[in-house]
Amino acid sequence: MASLKDVANMAGVSLMTVSRVINHAEHVSPTTRERVQKAIEALNYVPDYSARKIRSQGAKTSTIAILALDTATTPFSVEMLLAIEQTARERSWNSFLINILSSEDAERAVRHLLAQRPDGIIFTTMGLRHVILPEALAGKQVVLANCVTDDETLPCYIPDDFAGQYQATQHLIAKGYRRPLCFWLPEMALASKPRRAGFIQAWQEAGLSLDEVQQYHMAMGDEHYTDLVTLLDRHCTEGAADFDVLVCGNDRIAFVAYQTLLARGISIPQQVAVLGYDNLVGVGELFLPPLTTVQLPHHEIGRQAALHLIEGRTHVGVQQLACPLLKRVSL
Known part of the structure; x- marks a missing residue:
């Protein structure tokens, strides 16, 4: 992964200048700002915002990042997101959510997420579906919730x-x-x-x-x-x-x-x-x-996906969770 120094060398500027550009500081000429931005894009550099938090707050709290494809924009799967947040909080982990609003929006969402340097990532979808993960997530600690992918080395939690x-x-x-x-x-x-x-x-x-x-x-x-x-x-x-x-x-x-x-x-x-x-x-x-x-087990899917990261589980592949029958009057 490219470093701040790599960006500075490519742009021919100091580390301080690169930092000013990243933090949108004033007193950077438009020409220099453009040169630094081009270097950032060429190197696919992701700013490490979490490092700033460590320096300013002391010990780092482990964090789960949630990439939500349609999950948070409909009422049908929101229970899964609540379960992830609740489970993380119970185990003294932090969590944050980033929505993917469309397939074209995935790159922006992933760059924003990776800038926070999370300890693990949960990729969720509304409705069970097959997904192709953004390339930037390759090699990251990723767990899929309510979706599957062709990569059999990734753990996936889905309904049975x-x-x-x-x-x-x-x-x-x-x-x-x-x-x-x-x-x-x-x-x-x-x-x-x-x-x-x-x-x-x-x-x-x-x-x-x-x-x-x-x-x-x-x-x-x-x-x-x-x-x-x-x-x-x-x-x-x-x-x-x-x-x-x-x-x-x-x-x-x-x-x-x-x-x-x-x-x-x-x-x-x-x-x-x-x-x-x-x-x-x-x-x-x-x-x-x-x-x-x-009953679709959305709550349990979210909980197990979070625990997979928190407990450091090592199993991979598809894990199917029970869908209980709710007996009411219509049958």
Whole structure:
């Protein structure tokens, strides 16, 4: 990694001049400032702000940096961020958050983060997804939370979606349902395949035929949630449905399903049971009747990712965390 001295040598100025430019001090000519900035960019120099804190405050407190891709800009995954902060605080670590607002914004966010010289980095996303980490993070102490990457040497903490759906399907089978209609997440969504596979395995292990199951995948894009309305119109006639349980890819699908079924005079769960997935913050508790769903372990993902860094865990690869079934009224 380039040093302050390297920048000074390339720009042909003193260390003090480089420091003044970095700290936006006055009394530096525009020509000199431009020369120093070009040297900083050419050398990919990252100022060490943490060194200043050590000199001014004494002993350094260990710090976790959180890179949040959409995580902090939606209500759905914020519990994961709160768990990281809480766990760090419990162990007398500091934490700070930097948002990545777009793929083009990643370089700026990473440079800002690395300037603080954190002891470990947690990369989080809203919604389970595959990510390509910024090159500047190569070789750093990075843990992934709610996402995976091609680098098998990195630890990743994600939901066990297969087991979550498997357990939920066992529950609906035990309740006597035999004619499911499934509206899964888009096929390209990372969580979609294990959830559908969990359903199929539980269904077949019970000796039931998939011929009795009607399965569809939602198209990619939020605008396609309401496609379920048209689908349900085809399967509901004169206040009756040709299925006895609706298995929803997530709670947002279940929200559309509730409105559609109830508006057509179909009662839940007396005529049709509904199963969700995610237990979305601020949404899951508002269904009437209360929605049976599967809990995404966002809090535990955040906690385990933080503990991975704090405890100096050495295992790598994907670590799957349990998704418990929340039994309510709709199923």
